[in-house]
Amino acid sequence: MTSFLAARPLNPIYSALPTTIFEVMSQLARTHEAVNLGQGFPDDPGPLDVRQKAADAVVNGWNQYPPMMGLPELRQAAAAHFQRWQGLSLDPETEVMVTSGATEALAGALLALIEPGDEVVLFQPLYDAYLPLVQRAGGIARLVRLEPPHWTITEEKLAAAFSDRTKLVLLNNPQNPTGVVHSREELQRVADFCQRFGAYAVCDEVWEHVIFDGRVFESMMALPGMRERTVKISSAGKIFGMTGWKVGLVLAAPPLMKVLSKAHQFLTFTTPPNLQAAVAYGLGKEDAYFTTMRAGLQRSRDRLADGLAGLGFRVLPSAGTYFLNIDLSAHSNTPDDESFCLDLVKTHGVATIPVSAFYADDAVRSVVRFCFAKTDATIDRALERLARVRLAA
Helix, strand or coil: CCCCCCCCCCCHHHHCCCCCHHHHHHHHHHHCCCEECCCCCCCCCCCHHHHHHHHHHHHHCCCCCCCCCCCHHHHHHHHHHHHHHHCCCCCCCCCEEEECCHHHHHHHHHHHHCCCCCEEEEEECCCCCHHHHHHHCCCEEEEEECCCCCCCCCHHHHHHHCCCCEEEEEEECCECCCCECCCHHHHHHHHHHHHHHCCEEEEECCCCCCECCCCCCCCHHHCCCCCCCEEEEEEHHHHCCCCCCCCEEEECCHHHHHHHHHHHHCCCCCCCHHHHHHHHHHHCCCHHHHHHHHHHHHHHHHHHHHHHHHCCCCECCCCECCEEEEEHHHCCCCCCHHHHHHHHHHHHCEECEEHHHHCCCCCCCCEEEEECCCCHHHHHHHHHHHCCCCCCC
16 A cells, blocks of 8 residues: 655745735725725726737737847836936846836845845835745845834944845835835935945835925935945836736846846746837836826825825825825824724725734834825725724824
8 A cells, every 4th residue: 555645844934924914905895895095006097008009019019928138129218218217327238127027026136136044134114025035035134123204214223234144135215105205315324334234235116206296216226336236126017007017127237137137037037028018118208297197196195195184193294105104103092003904994994004014023003004096086985984983182
């Protein structure tokens, strides 16, 4: 009689991960027919001319493998775009690569740069993919805890996180979920520590065009001494408000790009050519498209912020992204953020996200994230339901 061994354990980094709060809240939103201000996507389908370019390219264009590094026209368009908007001088042949979304770009960068035992500086609250990707690559996370209302990166916090084993820092700017656009002074602090410890900077800058109040975005790559040690990651899905378009852009100096491209080659290899062609077209759109997009989102931000403030909520500043937050700590009768969000969706029919879900440890438990990239009608419907929430000073 043949005997069989039990199946071996699965990888614990992924098998031990719980159901995410995003999945929980989305399901509850459907169950309770809630206004969903949880997930970060616009109500708008995206710019028609860009979508039409994609449709034409899939019908009349090439649908076989495009080049592994990306269509030449998109790489050239990306180099021109970031020269125009951020003053970056990039060689499209050796310093620009196309990936299947920014998350693939992040995974590839971490796999390419981290060796087992390397320390990686992460700022929390953090995008939920960062920590498992770092751990799967063999890295050891050194977490920097940022706090409301300004979520400032200080010299003291960096000094406590960096060491002789620091391989890289992973920085999200503008930052989800806080809505912060880190200042030039904060970026320079991070850059100084990278140079002092010989570390790389992997910069998740996907929200670079979604900034408000006349701000001008500055990439870490543009800071003195950072050109050769920065990996800049961008997202067409965020630039054009079409989150289902998984088209990422990776920008790095040639020595870095040679290694990053190997990781990409063995992850997705390439990205749908019709989407690449459409993104190439979109990156060349007139400045008015981008400024109008920002103005529209800023108007939605202000509509929600003013409405929440009028209902008595403490609204935290939002300088970028699709998100703004409220801080419950001023109200004595409110529970922690997760309990508040669960009650809000079940009792009042509004889905939001507790910011504590973005911490790996020592979480801030009083902040709730709202997505404002919605129509006026959606925002107003949410505010009508939120008016039923009773707050105490």
